[in-house]
Amino acid sequence: NAGVxxxxxxxxxxxxxxxxxxxxxxxxxxxxxxYRQDPGMGLRLIHYSVGEGTTAKGEVPDxxxxxxxxxxxxxLGLESAAPSQTSxxxxxxxxxxxxxxxxxxxxxxxxxxxxxx
Amino acid sequence: xxxxxxxxxxxxxEGRAANLPCNHSTIxxxxxxxxxxxxxxxxxQYIIHGLKNNETNExxxxxxxxxxxxxxxxxxxxxxxxxxxxxxxxxxYNAGGTSYGKLTFGQGTILTVHP
Numbered sequence: 623n624a625g626v627x628x629x630x631x632x633x634x635x636x637x638x639x640x641x642x643x644x645x646x647x648x649x650x651x652x653x654x655x656x657y658r659q660d661p662g663m664g665l666r667l668i669h670y671s672v673g674e675g676t677t678a679k680g681e682v683p684d685x686x687x688x689x690x691x692x693x694x695x696x697x698l699g700l701e702s703a704a705p706s707q708t709s710x711x712x713x714x715x716x717x718x719x720x721x722x723x724x725x726x727x728x729x730x731x732x733x734x735x736x737x738x739x
Numbered sequence: 740x741x742x743x744x745x746x747x748x749x750x751x752x753e754g755r756a757a758n759l760p761c762n763h764s765t766i767x768x769x770x771x772x773x774x775x776x777x778x779x780x781x782x783x784q785y786i787i788h789g790l791k792n793n794e795t796n797e798x799x800x801x802x803x804x805x806x807x808x809x810x811x812x813x814x815x816x817x818x819x820x821x822x823x824x825x826x827x828x829x830x831x832y833n834a835g836g837t838s839y840g841k842l843t844f845g846q847g848t849i850l851t852v853h854p
Contacts, residue, residue, distance in 0.1 A: 626782075657844075664826065664844030665783065681843075712782050728842060730782030 625649065626731035628713050634737045635703045643698040643734050645713030653716045654696035655680070655728070656688060658709040665712060671696055703738045710735050743827045748849040751821075757814040759848050761827030764808040770831045772803060773842070774812045776823040783826065783844075786812065817852045824849050 626647045635641055645654065652673050657665040657680075667680030671690040685707060687699045696715075700707060716728040744762040751757040763772065773788040787794055787801045789810070794801045800813040814821055824847040 664846055665842070666844070667842070714782075727785045727788075729785070732782050733780070 626713055626715055626729050628711070628731040628734045630734060631732070632735045634739060635700075636739060637704060639703050640699070640701050641703065641736075642700075643711055643713070643736075645696045645698070645715075645731060646694055647696075647713075647715040647729075648694065649715060649729065650693070651715035651717055651729075652693075654690065655714040655716075656686070656696065656698045657712045657714065658682065658707075659712060659733075660709050668698065668711075700736075703736075705738045708736060708738045743829055743845055745825070745827050745845065745848045747846065748851070751814075751817045751850060751852050753819055753852055753854050754816055757817040757821065757850055757852070759812040759814075759825050759827075759850065760809065761812070762809045763827070763829050766807050766829055767831070770829045772801065772807075772810050773828045773830050774799070774801065775826045775828065775842070775844075776821075777826070777847070778820075778823040786825075788830075817850075819852050819854070822850060822852045 629644045655670040656668040658668055659665045666682050668682055668686050669677055669680050669688040671677045674690055674693040677688045677690055689697045696713060711734045713731040714728050771788050771790050774786040775783040776786055777783045787796055787799050789801045789803050791803055791807055801810060803810045826844050826847040828842050
């Protein structure tokens with residue numbers, strides 16, 4: 623019953639460094655998402671994917687890239703980290719298209735805390 | 740997607756019902772009301788959703804007004820573990836009955852359950 627798993631859970635980066643956050647889900651979900659949450663704020667969608675090999679921009683995509691090479695994995699990359707990217711990152715997944723209306727519940731991971739200094 | 744308005748914070752005594760309101764006066768016919776909560780330092784957790792009928796599950800009840808412009812999430816017997824930020828979200832499904840599930844989170848309501 624792993625659900626949605628994110629790695630790493632905590633990371634400190636220097637400005638300009640690059641890194642990749644990995645999200646894995648074991649529920650055979652079609653859709654996957656990356657959100658960020660800043661202190662005292664709601665979640666904002668960065669990028670999402672509606673299936674293996676597809677990605678799309680969300681609300682705040684700048685400075686991030688994503689890849690969905692395998693259905694169960696969704697990677698979020700920071701090519702050149704900036705202090706403004708200090709945040710908590712949440713991955714999520716859902717069944718998506720083809721399911722009955724209302725069944726498309728979204729499941730979230732536990733979060734990855736990223737600090738850019 | 741329609742915007743939602745929620746009170747910033749609410750208190751509730753342990754064992755009592757917690758009633759969390761949400762205003763979504765611009766909701767359209769193909770938009771559902773979803774409720775999620777986020778316990779400190781954890782990922783958001785799905786609670787319940789509805790279209791126009793009242794809904795109940797093992798966690799909560801959702802009451803949607805007849806005009807669908809507002810709703811209330813009810814936690815019937817609140818416990819200390821229900822202390823969290825509660826998000827009311829309106830989500831549109833396209834004509835084909837599918838959705839990318841792009842949840843738009845507002846500020847939510849901070850519910851504090853006290854002994």
